[in-house]
Amino acid sequence: MGRLRGPKAVPLVLVGTKADLDAQRQVLTAQGRALAREWRCPFLEVTAKSKLMVDQVFTQVVREMEALAPPEEVVPAVPTNAQETWPSERFIG
Secondary structure (H helix, E strand, C coil): CCCCCCCCCCCCCEEECCCCCHHHCCCCHHHHHHHHHHHCCCEEECECCCCECHHHHHHHHHHHHHHHCCCCCCCCCCCCCCCCCCHHHHCCC
């Protein structure tokens, strides 16, 4: 992961697929978890066949994106200056 260029932090979720094919496994769960710890990201094992954990992958990706997003700018709910009016108030009259 150190070879990547661009933003210093990117949302990342490590996903092990075909969790239902345990006998044909090429990567052990422990190996996936260890790599996820090294990369400092969540690790999920999924299987599309039974839809196990598929939705959770997308949910986790969104969580990772939100965690890295800059805080939203707070916009005042009311005009900050006594002379300012809401746009709709300008046309009522």
